[in-house]
Amino acid sequence: MAGNPSTKNEDDTINDNNEVGYLKESSSSSSSKEKEEENEMALNTMHRSSSRPQLDLSGAAIQGNFEERNPTILLPNQSDDISHLALDIGGSLIKLVYFSRHAELSPDDKRKRSIKKRFGISNGSRRSFPILGGRLHFVKFETEKLNECLDFISSKQLHRGGIDSPSWRSGTISDDNITIKATGGGAFKFADVLKERLGVSLDKEDEMTCLVSGANFLLKAIRHEAFTHMEGQKEFVQIDHNDLFPYLLVNIGSGVSIIKVDGYGKFQRVSGTNVGGGTYWGLGRLLTKCKSFDELLELSQQGDNSNVDMLVGDIYGGMDYSKIGLSASTIASSFGKTISENKELSDYRPEDISLSLLRMISYNIGQISYLNALRYGLKRIFFGGFFIRGHAYTMDTISFAVHFWSKGQAQAMFLRHEGFLGAVGAFMSYEKHGLDDLRVHQLVERFPMGAPYVGGKIHGPPLGDLNEKISWMEKFVQKGTEITAPVPMAPPGTTGMGGFERPSSRGNSLRSDASATLNVGVLHLVPTLEVFPLLDDPKTYEPNTIDLADHSELEYWFKVLLEHMPDLVDKAVASEGGTDDAKRRGDAFARAFSAHLARLMEEPAAYGKLGLANLLELREECLREFQFVDAYITIKQRENEASLAVLPDLLMELDGMNEEDRLLALIEGVLAANIFDWGSRACVDLYHKGTIIEIYRMSRKKMQRPWRVDDFDEFKKRMLIDGNNRQQPYKRALLFVDNSGADVVLGMLPLARELLRRGTEVVLVANSLPALNDVTANELPEIVAEAAKHCDLLRKAAEAGGLLVDAMVSIQDDLKDRSASVPPLMVVENGCGSPCIDLRQVSSELAAAAKDADLIILEGMGRAIHTNLNARFKCDALKLAMVKNQRLAEKLFNGNIYDCICRFEPAGQVLREDSVRI
Numbered sequence: 001m002a003g004n005p006s007t008k009n010e011d012d013t014i015n016d017n018n019e020v021g022y023l024k025e026s027s028s029s030s031s032s033k034e035k036e037e038e039n040e041m042a043l044n045t046m047h048r049s050s051s052r053p054q055l056d057l058s059g060a061a062i063q064g065n066f067e068e069r070n071p072t073i074l075l076p077n078q079s080d081d082i083s084h085l086a087l088d089i090g091g092s093l094i095k096l097v098y099f100s101r102h103a104e105l106s107p108d109d110k111r112k113r114s115i116k117k118r119f120g121i122s123n124g125s126r127r128s129f130p131i132l133g134g135r136l137h138f139v140k141f142e143t144e145k146l147n148e149c150l151d152f153i154s155s156k157q158l159h160r161g162g163i164d165s166p167s168w169r170s171g172t173i174s175d176d177n178i179t180i181k182a183t184g185g186g187a188f189k190f191a192d193v194l195k196e197r198l199g200v201s202l203d204k205e206d207e208m209t210c211l212v213s214g215a216n217f218l219l220k221a222i223r224h225e226a227f228t229h230m231e232g233q234k235e236f237v238q239i240d241h242n243d244l245f246p247y248l249l250v251n252i253g254s255g256v257s258i259i260k261v262d263g264y265g266k267f268q269r270v271s272g273t274n275v276g277g278g279t280y281w282g283l284g285r286l287l288t289k290c291k292s293f294d295e296l297l298e299l300s301q302q303g304d305n306s307n308v309d310m311l312v313g314d315i316y317g318g319m320d321y322s323k324i325g326l327s328a329s330t331i332a333s334s335f336g337k338t339i340s341e342n343k344e345l346s347d348y349r350p351e352d353i354s355l356s357l358l359r360m361i362s363y364n365i366g367q368i369s370y371l372n373a374l375r376y377g378l379k380r381i382f383f384g385g386f387f388i389r390g391h392a393y394t395m396d397t398i399s400f401a402v403h404f405w406s407k408g409q410a411q412a413m414f415l416r417h418e419g420f421l422g423a424v425g426a427f428m429s430y431e432k433h434g435l436d437d438l439r440v441h442q443l444v445e446r447f448p449m450g451a452p453y454v455g456g457k458i459h460g461p462p463l464g465d466l467n468e469k470i471s472w473m474e475k476f477v478q479k480g481t482e483i484t485a486p487v488p489m490a491p492p493g494t495t496g497m498g499g500f501e502r503p504s505s506r507g508n509s510l511r512s513d514a515s516a517t518l519n520v521g522v523l524h525l526v527p528t529l530e531v532f533p534l535l536d537d538p539k540t541y542e543p544n545t546i547d548l549a550d551h552s553e554l555e556y557w558f559k560v561l562l563e564h565m566p567d568l569v570d571k572a573v574a575s576e577g578g579t580d581d582a583k584r585r586g587d588a589f590a591r592a593f594s595a596h597l598a599r600l601m602e603e604p605a606a607y608g609k610l611g612l613a614n615l616l617e618l619r620e621e622c623l624r625e626f627q628f629v630d631a632y633i634t635i636k637q638r639e640n641e642a643s644l645a646v647l648p649d650l651l652m653e654l655d656g657m658n659e660e661d662r663l664l665a666l667i668e669g670v671l672a673a674n675i676f677d678w679g680s681r682a683c684v685d686l687y688h689k690g691t692i693i694e695i696y697r698m699s700r701k702k703m704q705r706p707w708r709v710d711d712f713d714e715f716k717k718r719m720l721i722d723g724n725n726r727q728q729p730y731k732r733a734l735l736f737v738d739n740s741g742a743d744v745v746l747g748m749l750p751l752a753r754e755l756l757r758r759g760t761e762v763v764l765v766a767n768s769l770p771a772l773n774d775v776t777a778n779e780l781p782e783i784v785a786e787a788a789k790h791c792d793l794l795r796k797a798a799e800a801g802g803l804l805v806d807a808m809v810s811i812q813d814d815l816k817d818r819s820a821s822v823p824p825l826m827v828v829e830n831g832c833g834s835p836c837i838d839l840r841q842v843s844s845e846l847a848a849a850a851k852d853a854d855l856i857i858l859e860g861m862g863r864a865i866h867t868n869l870n871a872r873f874k875c876d877a878l879k880l881a882m883v884k885n886q887r888l889a890e891k892l893f894n895g896n897i898y899d900c901i902c903r904f905e906p907a908g909q910v911l912r913e914d915s916v917r918i
């Protein structure tokens with residue numbers, strides 16, 4: 001077992017003070033009282049900065065009558081700026097798409113300015129987006145409840161460009177002048193009501209044009225928008241944007257439109273049918289007395305349609321009509337049985353009626369769609385509209401019909417934003433908002449809990465503050481567990497040639513509308529995100545090493561995350577001062593995150609293709625949603641201080657070594673210090689057994705080569721200039737740093753210093769937002785400044801890189817003078833707030849810094865193992881991590897927990913045998 005600190009009794013190991021070289025015990029270990037004091041100090045001095053918009057309640061006032069049940073709360077100082085509302089008012093549902101903008105994510109500080117200057121990034125070089133960062137929201141209401149929808153719009157002032165709109169606040173625009181984009185029949189029917197209630201005029205957009213432009217936009221801009229659904233299996237389809245057209249678009253709303261789409265703005269409505277979603281809901285309501293669409297759909301799950309439908313077997317005395325390939329269980333005539341018996345409606349089970357109706361309509365639409373696809377020689381059919389409602393059985397039935405009639409030649413695909421196509425299209429029709437130019441990597445999908453997208457009684461009025469959000473969430477969690485009825489199991493049957501055979505949909509139960517809410521997240525538009533330019537082949541790049549489609553993997557990681565929750569909640573609550581409010585938020589976070597996990601257990605692909613990195617990011621996003629800005633701030637500061645205190649000793653010792661020993665000690669140091677990982681259960685348990693420095697020393701001591709993956713010698717060969725084989729030093733290295741404390745201070749900074757010493761420019765790449773105990777780009781300048789006090793080289797390099805504040809006065813001159821002698825040390829943010837990194841979505845800063853880089857060092861389990869283990873780059877790459885999870889070590893490396901990975905991949909190297917994907 002290479003490098004495993006647990007091979008010995010752990011207490012012994014930790015208390016074993018045999019010197020391993022650097023780091024003297026006395027200089028660092030602190031008593032628990034000291035620790036408490038440290039904690040307190042850190043709490044007092046911690047700066048809380050959130051780059052996410054927060055709800056600003058200052059100046060909030062209730063508008064109108066105080067006795068109203070849902071008075072509108074005005075938040076004049078709220079920084080989100082809502083603009084561009086678009087409506088699709090259909091026969092059954094009203095769909096809203098609106099955009100909330102917020103200011104630049106983080107302040108344009110000095111570090112950023114110097115980086116922009118150095119890499120030639122100017123605001124002007126970004127594509128001109130009238131809308132910069134912001135979020136796209138999706139909300140629906142029943143058309144019958146138009147008033148609820150109008151209340152929602154009015155409470156959020158969506159029609160006036162949002163509550164923070166300058167025009168509204170300054171009163172320069174009167175409601176009479178406002179026009180909002182609208183499509184669907186209701187744009188005509190209800191124009192007067194909107195004028196009367198909100199004072200706005202509707203700018204009417206053609207419904208078909210909107211459907212098509214909405215579908216084209218979603219298919220182009222969202223990575224996991226389209227999927228197939230066959231026999232209960234959902235599979236995302238990677239749409240090649242250059243090979244999208246032609247396709248058939250079938251929108252199943254109240255009625256059905258069938259459109260042949262040949263390109264952007266090029267389409268023809270080729271057919272339609274009046275038997276659609278309105279038929280199912282309307283007939284179903286009359287026949288079953290159900291009060292809601294969902295209730296009807298839910299009923300179908302306990303139904304047996306053979307009590308209502310006439311089957312081939314009913315006609316042929318229980319036999320198949322084998323001559324033309326019809327099995328006895330094939331439906332010969334939907335509802336056919338109800339004519340031959342002397343029964344009343346009340347003699348039939350509503351469940352059976354609902355299922356029969358659902359199958360009849362879904363199958364019929366599938367069949368008509370196929371015929372139209374055949375008519376135009378189209379292979380791909382995309383289905384949208386809210387009739388589908390993400391319901392497995394409906395999708396399976398449609399897929400079955402398409403597959404069966406086309407003999408597998410045509411493919412039915414569904415869209416995650418199924419019912420919002422028209423509304424998205426209307427939204428897109430605003431001129432010059434720049435969204436049509438948006439690329440897939442500039443949209444980040446998040447699944448907030450507590451932002452209701454459906455109006456109505458479960459969700460109540462629009463949320464005004466965090467308290468409301470928490471209570472909504474509590475209701476959500478309750479509602480989500482109520483509906484668990486299973487889908488009826490299909491009896492085995494042969495496939496009929498002309499009749500209507502049953503699709504073999506398995507498993508899924510109908511999700512509550514609240515839970516289905518999570519199918520469509522809020523889309524964050526971040527126009528500054530880019531694809532990392534050094535990825536060898538961005539098209540085939542897959543960040544996740546572990547694909548959670550494997551259910552046993554999902555179960556395992558699900559459990560790991562749940563077990564980690566109490567500790568995380570403790571830290572989060574403590575980071576906010578342990579107040580009652582913080583405790584309530586902590587509890588709400590735990591519930592929200594558990595609800596997301598439960599949803600994913602039920603349907604792993606609910607939010608798009610799921611990898612471990614997505615789960616870890618979801619956790620961070622959930623924390624942020626409940627306003628936990630930086631849960632590990634105290635720990636990070638404590639560990640930074642302890643590590644900085646021993647850095648001078650370490651640097652001195654390194655300087656006393658020869659080149660070869662030093663390089664080894666440096667890599668060993670990075671690997672050993674990567675043990676400080678508050679996301680790993682095993683490591684957190686370990687921290688109870690000693691001080692930071694004790695654990696660090698123990699970890700170093702256990703470093704034994706060969707490591708589990710050990711390419712050190714190859715890396716050394718490339719790094720060291722040996723006699724005959726003179727190598728040029730690397731020009732620029734990007735160091736993707738991981739954790740705070742020892743990891744960055746005693747591991748990565750000394751390695752950075754070595755590279756600088758060899759003439760390599762160094763860019764430290766750190767998170768934009770906190771995640772676990774990872775160091776952020778904002779925190780690094782201070783850490784580097786402290787370290788620079790003990791090292792002239794670091795100081796000069798940091799000055800040259802614009803990191804040290806003193807040197808900022810005349811940075812341009814300084815850059816010129818100093819860069820000649822000392823290469824710069826710089827810091828850039830990576831654009832993400834997760835322990836992992838998806839290199840398809842990085843900050844423009846990082847993309848710019850990458851242009852001249854010829855070495856990438858990825859450090860830590862999140863960035864080098866969970867993600868990017870199999871990533872191939874255009875330049876040399878070094879992947880360094882300690883594996884702090886037993887199962888992962890076994891699965892990926894046939895090894896053990898605490899094994900170390902040092903993988904060196906020179907540019908252009910063919911895929912290695914030990915590349916893994918599970």
Ligand SMILES: Nc1ncnc2c1ncn2[C@@H]1O[C@H](COP(=O)(O)OP(=O)(O)O)[C@@H](O)[C@H]1O
Pocket residue numbers: 089090091092093094142184252253254255276277278279280281293294384385386387388389419
């Ligand atoms: N909560 C709901 N209330 C009413 N109908 C619903 C609901 N959820 C799904 N549906 C289904 O969606 C259909 C409406 O789909 P939609 O795409 O919004 O069309 P339209 O624009 O015609 O309203 C309804 O006819 C019904 O079959």
Ligand SMILES: CC(C)(COP(=O)(O)O)[C@@H](O)C(=O)NCCC(=O)O
Pocket residue numbers: 560564616674676677678679680681682738739772835859860861862863866881884885886
């Ligand atoms: C979240 C992490 C990827 C962070 O690891 P790091 O990148 O800091 O090395 C890691 O802590 C992790 O995978 N934790 C869950 C596994 C466990 O608790 O064993």
Ligand SMILES: [Mn+2]
Pocket residue numbers: 677738739772773774835860862
């Ligand atoms: Mn980390």
